[in-house]
Amino acid sequence: MISTSRESWRAKAKGLGFSSLRICRADEAWEAAARLEAFVEQGHHGTMAWMKDTLDRRKHPNGMWPQAKSAIIVAMNYGPDADPLEDLENTSAGNISVYARHRDYHDVIKGRLKQLAGQVAKGTGEEVKVFVDTAPLMEKPLAEKAGLGWQGKHTNLVSRELGSWFFLGVILTTAALEPDAPGQDHCGACRACLDICPTSAFPAPYQLDARRCISYLTIEHKGPIPEEFRKPMGNRIYGCDDCLAVCPWNKFASEASEAKLIAREDLKSPPLSDLLALDDAAFRQLFSGSPIKRIGRDRFIRNCLIAAGNSGDASLVPLVEALRSDPDPVVAEAANWALGELSD
Structure with a gap:
């Protein structure tokens, strides 16, 4: 050998x-x-x-x-x-x-x-x-x-x-x-x-x-x-x-x-308010060269909406509300859930 x-x-x-x-x-x-x-x-x-x-x-x-x-x-x-x-x-x-x-x-x-x-x-x-x-x-x-x-x-x-x-x-x-x-x-x-x-x-x-x-x-x-x-996901996006x-x-x-x-x-604790506003182009730019880019904007925003629903932060409501009409049905569903959580 x-x-x-x-x-x-x-x-x-x-x-x-x-x-x-x-x-x-x-x-x-x-x-x-x-x-x-x-x-x-x-x-x-x-x-x-x-x-x-x-x-x-x-x-x-x-x-x-x-x-x-x-x-x-x-x-x-x-x-x-x-x-x-x-x-x-x-x-x-x-x-x-x-x-x-x-x-x-x-x-x-x-x-x-x-x-x-x-x-x-x-x-x-x-x-x-x-x-x-x-x-x-x-x-x-x-x-x-x-x-x-x-x-x-x-x-x-x-x-x-x-x-x-x-x-x-x-x-x-x-x-x-x-x-x-x-x-x-x-x-x-x-x-x-x-x-x-x-x-x-x-x-x-x-x-x-x-x-x-x-x-x-x-x-x-x-x-x-x-x-x-x-709920157990907390803010893990x-x-x-x-x-x-x-x-x-x-x-x-x-x-x-x-x-x-x-x-x-900028990726240690990124504000959800910034992330929820990302369109596809901004998502790709922010995560260029990152493994996060692989999951795509829609799946990522889905995750951010779950975090928003768990945040208790009422200032996120307008951003969440806007995503209820997102073209992706999974994103729209997550937005509806998050809005319900933030409204309780």
């Missing part, structure tokens, strides 16, 4: 802004496949039909690339400069998930990952392919297998060095590399991430029902938000960080050092 280039790759990764690099085998059996099958069979993927459609490829790295023998996993820290849970108190402002407060991380990571992969290919003489959360590949189980951290009770990856705030990138290669030791679970008896969830999206530790998850509802779900989840932010391992986390991942000031 090839192991001599490991330290040079780690140095290269650090120079590219990555916080950690670990290696595992990609051609071995693992338990993650059974967990994914159960997740889909129980319908916990909601309307994310692509998870079912790509299940066979997603279950194992060799489903993506049969010749892959090893995986190199890197992490890039995006830690916030303050506790994002505090932003939930400002109900007249929208709360955007920390990861989406600046540039799209796919754009930030992929180019650098390709540079690192080039060095791996040169050093091993083997083929490489890079992945940043856009292909049917289970990055989190790979990262745990490589020892970068462990999947906590909230199913997200946790690191003793980085806490919860980091992105993953994966290089698959036909090279047979010496693996690192796998990660060990350090959650213990803690269930803070389970107890804080506003919508009870965890049917059991280490299990997520995406249909109840605010991140899924505000980003992936295209129709009206089910009424049972509207894109994603939810509660289960990440409450993790005690974040005491070891540090602030993001990559400039493109440091939160824009």
Whole structure:
């Protein structure tokens, strides 16, 4: 097995802004496949039909690339400069998930990952392919297998060095590399991430029902938000960080050092009054280069209207009233609901 280039790759990764690099085998059996099958069979993927459609490829790295023998996993820290849970108190402002407060991380990571992969290919003489959360590949189980951290009770990856705030990138290669030791679970008896969830999206530790998850509802779900989840959403208009932010391992986390991942000031607590006034052109301009742009203006305004209905801020009534006649029926329905809440 090839192991001599490991330290040079780690140095290269650090120079590219990555916080950690670990290696595992990609051609071995693992338990993650059974967990994914159960997740889909129980319908916990909601309307994310692509998870079912790509299940066979997603279950194992060799489903993506049969010749892959090893995986190199890197992490890039995006830690916030303050506790994002505090932003939930400002109900007249929208709360955007920390990861989406600046540039799209796919754009930030992929180019650098390709540079690192080039060095791996040169050093091993083997083929490489890079992945940043856009292909049917289970990055989190790979990262745990490589020892970068462990999947906590909230199913997200946790690191003793980085806490919860980091992105993953994966290089698959036909090279047979010496693996690192796998990660060990350090959650213990803690269930803070389970107890804080506003919508009870965890049917059991280490299990997520995406249909109840605010991140899924505000980003992936295209129709009206089910009424049972509207009040618990509070002012969360894109994603939810509660289960990440409450993790005690974040005491070891540090602030993001990559400039493109440091939160824009205008996206830390943007006033709902500004967001509700966005037409499609203004939405695209405000979120140019942001992952938020992907969901489109209508879905975003739907989320902002739910937040407005929860705000108790009567000054938002004229903006909400105007959106009752929005061409998008989901937006118009959310506006009617919000107006009813603000009128109570």
